[in-house]
Amino acid sequence: MTKIFIQDKATFKTTARTYTDAGFLLVPGRVAKTGTQKYLRRELGLDGDPNATVTVYRPPEEVFADDSLASFDGADITVMHPGELVNAKNYKKTSVGFIKGPGRADGDFVAADLIVKDADAIKMIEERGFVELSAGYTAEYDHAPGTTDDGTDYDYIQRSIRINHAALLPAGAARAGRQARIFDNQPKGNTMTKLTLDSGRSVEIQDEATAALVSDYIDRLKKQVTDSNAEMDKRQATIDGQSEQIEKLKAETADDAVNTRVQAVLDARTKAEKVAPGLTFDSTDPVAIQRAALAKARPTVDWAEKSDAYVQAAFDMAADQVETTDAHAEQKKKLAEDGAKQVKEQPKPAYDSYAARFTQSKE
Known part of the structure; x- marks a missing residue:
């Protein structure tokens, strides 16, 4: 105690x-x-x-x-x-x-x-x-x-x-x-005490102690009513809160909402595999996946302290950079393949002459 x-x-x-x-x-x-x-x-x-x-x-x-x-x-x-x-x-x-x-x-x-x-x-x-x-x-x-x-x-x-x-x-x-x-x-003679009821009606009671007792009883009844109303308001607030939660759950489990969330998770995982190759993701929270990918790609940053909006923006930038890099690499590869193909397709004399310049042989 x-x-x-x-x-x-x-x-x-x-x-x-x-x-x-x-x-x-x-x-x-x-x-x-x-x-x-x-x-x-x-x-x-x-x-x-x-x-x-x-x-x-x-x-x-x-x-x-x-x-x-x-x-x-x-x-x-x-x-x-x-x-x-x-x-x-x-x-x-x-x-x-x-x-x-x-x-x-x-x-x-x-x-x-x-x-x-x-x-x-x-x-x-x-x-x-x-x-x-x-x-x-x-x-x-x-x-x-x-x-x-x-x-x-x-x-x-x-x-x-x-x-x-x-x-x-x-x-x-x-x-x-x-x-x-x-x-x-004890006062001399009769002393009347006026007591006003809730209805507005006033009554006079001779004994002051009795008046106090009646007044106290009325106050207790008022308090009981007030407490009952407060309890009813509390219960109604609980019911209203539960109703709002039910409606929220219904909205979250609707087909469109589920499809949207699934697509968001898949999109986050696809991009995260490019941002942080080799990292596995168990979470179904898109933002959690993004944090994990950024934590591997940029470990010097404390991503746990960053807001969701900050993480999403940084993740999108990282994913865009990876896609741009991949596109440039693919373009260079294509150019190299095209160049080699053009050389091989030249007429043999021209090809031999081209090769001779590197081998220092003469025809």
């Missing part, structure tokens, strides 16, 4: 807040959750499509392990993620507070007490809605595909979870769901 750094986002809504005499903000909230969560492959350093998702299982025995809960104590609080673990070098630039005490089990969640000390960070919470939390931590990922008790399939199991920091974020991008939230004190 490989230990890596990961950031886990979880939504928290505004809570009843306590302020110290020094102006520090004390905020208890839910920071982590058991169960399955989706991660991009690039977040886990996995090969393949970096934007593809994998399902990771966070079993209770790992989330609520003593060492994991203890790691919450003293963990820093940041505004947005620093992009790396908080450390001695970036501490002054990133930390706006800390978590006091270890984490504690709260149903499926881990609750912890946050102390925000930086005035600007407190203002961002109060005025700009930076009330969501995202945990930054290290963990080990065991590739052990399985199925949870509720029937959810997963690819990896998360182990040895160690918290480094919790980041304050603006609304959105909740990974652990909307039930993960900063705690509220």
Whole structure:
């Protein structure tokens, strides 16, 4: 298993807040959750499509392990993620507070007490809605595909979870769901929460926790629809790709295409035997035959590095040169044969006189 750094986002809504005499903000909230969560492959350093998702299982025995809960104590609080673990070098630039005490089990969640000390960070919470939390931590990922008790399939199991920091974020991008939230004190009287459905209809729910639960359920349904559509698109793309491949194979195996390819191979072999006499060719790829012939004819050139177009042009030039040379040789041979024939066909006296000049004999 490989230990890596990961950031886990979880939504928290505004809570009843306590302020110290020094102006520090004390905020208890839910920071982590058991169960399955989706991660991009690039977040886990996995090969393949970096934007593809994998399902990771966070079993209770790992989330609520003593060492994991203890790691919450003293963990820093940041505004947005620093992009790396908080450390001695970036501490002054990133930390706006800390978590006091270890984490504690709260149903499926881990609750912890946050102390925000930086005035600007407190203002961002109060005025700009930076009330969501995202945990930054290290963990080990065991590739052990399985199925949870509720029937959810997963690819990896998360182990040895160690918290480094919790980041304050603006609304959105909740990974652990909307039930993960900063705690509220019981309000006086009845507080109604308005919830807008996909149809555009708004309904009011008295209990805020119930509203959050309903909203979370709706979000999960939306995500299931989105995931289903994405899977359908992926399958359709696969089908379309296979159809294109089939059509390509049909075109390549048509009679005209086969005849054209066979003729190209025969032409390449015929010319290659002239360019590189004595070399045998086992390939049925015209360009491969041309490379082999040129490699023998001009061994000082690295033909493996040349493009197909370059090889074909060089091969055609070499073949043309061989044909031109052969034609000149044939022409010279024909001229020599014609000359000898003319001499032999001369009348014998003339022939004898011609021969005498070379033998220095006289008639």
